[in-house]
Amino acid sequence: MCGIIGYAGGQADRNVVEVLSSGLSKLEYRGYDSAGIAVAPEVSVYKRKGELEALEETLPDGTVDALAGIGHTRWSTHGPPSDENAHPHTDCEGRVAVVHNGIVENYRELREELEAAGHVFDSETDTEVIPHLIETALEQGADEDAAFRQAIERLEGSYAVAAVFHGREEVYATRDQSPLVLGIDDGCALLASDVPAFLEYTDQVVYLEDGQFATIRPSGIEVRDERGALVDVSVETVDWDPEDAGKSGYDHYMLKEIYEQPRSIRECLRGRLRPLEGSIAIEELDGLARPTDVQFVACGTSYHASLYAARLFRERGVRATAFLASEYDVERLPLDDRTLVVGVTQSGETADTLRALRTASGVGAQTLAVTNVVGSSAAREADHAMYIRAGPEIGVAATKTFTSQQVALATLSSALTDDCSRQFVEALRELPDGIQSVLDTSNARAVAEEYVGADAYFFIGRGYEAPVALEGALKMKEITYEHAEGFAAGELKHGPLALVSEATPVIALVNGRKNTDRMLGNVTEVEARGAPIVAVTDDPDAVAGHADHVLRVPETHWRFYPILANVQLQLLAYWVANRLGRSIDRPRNLAKSVTVE
């Protein structure tokens, strides 16, 4: 998924670059692994891998002398993000710049043909054939409009395309099966993949139809059909709240992303399970030797997923430890070439994790990046990369990506140890429905109502549940700004119990199939101090008489219970934060990916 913006009308009181940057920021939900802009009539291109901030740093200070421009934000699922692969793309001479959303299916043939004719390509993208096709047509004497059309006629696939030309003050655009909408304002015109991109400038829009061509210029827009005949377009007024778009009707991205989890788990597992054989195969790791030691390096939520994963590996007889990435490189580490160092990072750009991976690589360890972003720094720098396939996550508090990390690492633990069973594979296949079941039946909202305003929230769990207790507390801290702590349940009596009172609800992860009695023993300890108990469990009978409230999860393989229980903790944190009116998607002081050490 990608986003496009275009603008013509620089002589008004707006700076072209500002309009484009602002538009791209509104399109970031469509992806954010690289971004770029191009301006005209002096065609200049600025583009950069990474989030919009990276692009903004490359932009020249002060105003750029431009009258029109195009911009693009990209979320790659195939091929790595890089400065070269970022849009806009240009022809050999840099006289035309193009942004594109969609897929040019016949780009290989076109590229071969163009290369044979002497064109030189800078990127690996399908898009770059478009400016070169335009260049060819211009060389043959076509004017800009005709050259643009002739190039588009050669394309097969889906596209929304916008182009600027040297010496021209307008933007040319067309679409087929990819979205493109035009906006009209006094003295300027805009285009974008989606209305919110330019909603702060105008609410007067024209929806371009498949096969139509548009030229936008300061004086307005011109739309023509495939044969070049002028189309009488209808201008519509939209009344959207720009903030709402992309949230699919949810109040917050976080809640949307929580509800997306059944689907993101399906994506994570797709093609990796062999249900009839009861085995797991991760295609991208075919060349990875079986390690004798595994060291995970990660930060924040990813560290919690790593703690969970390390336990899965240890249980299969592999020495495995999770390290906080920021603490990793200060130690003298016992590792050799049979040690696998796994960097777990959603963005693939977490500075601490990248540094830890580099340190490990420097002393001869094999490295593996487990990440959500194709072609991210971690994925490129590590010897191997495994993708969790959760799709873009906008909410700063990680939800679906944590779940996908847990699931991906569970498959990894099995694939790298050749320790698998039909039951394990079947249990993985049951997870999407298990999470859906939690979402369908959760009473977390009502429980949250009960405990809004508590002095503190404590989360306890044992074994596989301990990391999820930490994660539940982190989620609560991040978005509610309330005090929350997670503990391995057995640690309570070694100190934290002193904090427990009637005003500190204890959220206990009670796995009905493992450690149940020992866990209930810990629950009794806090009960005795008068703390209210919220039990998250697959066995309501076991907690009857102990719990003030129960958050139920369906029965599952006992190692996967914490994956389901975590969804209840996400919802609990969300509803407490919602009740407190917090800025849930953008908590104070926090950023989505932490690219500084």
Next chain:
Amino acid sequence: MSIDSAIVLAAGEGIRLRPLTQNRPKPMLPAATKPILEHVFDQLVDAGVSELVVVVGYRRERVQSYFGSTYRNVPISYVVQEKQLGTGHALLAAESEVTGTCLAINGDQIVDSRIIGDVVRAHDSSAAATVAYLHRPNVQSYGGVLVEDGLVTDIVENPQDGRDYRLNAGVYALEPAAFDGVRAADSRNGEHLLVDGLSTLVETGEIVRGVASEGLWTDATYPWDLLEVSAELFEAGFVNGDPEIGGREATVHDDAVVRGPVVIDRDCAIGPGAVVGPGVCLGENVTVGANAVVERSVVDADTTIGANATVVECVTGTGVAIGPGSTIPGGPGDVRVGDTVYEDEALGALLADRVLDRGGIDYVPGALVGPETDIQTGTTVRGTLAGGTEVRS
């Protein structure tokens, strides 16, 4: 004229579809392997609609998380109808999201894009509204319209008075004036109906045009109708039942037999010796165990069918487990819903979301099992079982 925006009514539960609607509204129930609403969106997009305004309410997160912000590149905006007070009330909730002429359509009935196209072509702004109608028998279970010289003279739900009603296809082109008509109509039994609004328009002398149309029109009134709906989709070519195509993104054992028409969604696993089809729709991530037989059934996502089970004329919700050796022999059977018995329905069994059948269970045709019911091995299931219970022989 062309009409860009469509209001899709998808807020109602669909009470007669219980117990399948415990966790999702009727528009999200499966027709073949996709939600009914997805077929509706497909037909609207095929008919040229470029903006979808979806009224959601009951279990709305299911709709929103399935479709997200766009469908086939057409932007979707969601309007929440907090209380389901009828189709007219739902329509008015969406009024501020559209400008000028728009379409309105039910999100729980599948309507051929040709019918939508006929309404769009027949409508012009001299009429306050245009309604598509079909020549069908048994109009009394649905909506009826009386049309004279292309003008609607009466429009009612469930017509019982024996007049010569045509079937109201539930596809409307509406001018802003039509919303005023809906606003002016009285509510009945707490329900504010869209058709009452159109009646009000007719009564006040506004033009409501009727356009005769034809094409696929299908609606599930009762849960077992989902079998018939899916069969119609195969027949009309809305769903490709070619066994060579079905199952391409699934794992099918070499010794399994797949007979068309059949549709097998992604991530399904079909074991050795299993016989799947004809007339079978397997949703995402369904498992069919070794030597199981599945015929004329709609099996929703994440369901597992155990080894040696026989499943004929069965409708399941999501995440159902049919245990090894269980037998659903197919209809006809008598189905009891509330105080009403529907005799000789072609239903083997209906199992709602996450029914857990532990194996070796016999189903008397027409059995209805509520969600999350846990059925112990060796039980014979007959009649209606409430949800969330444990059942022993």
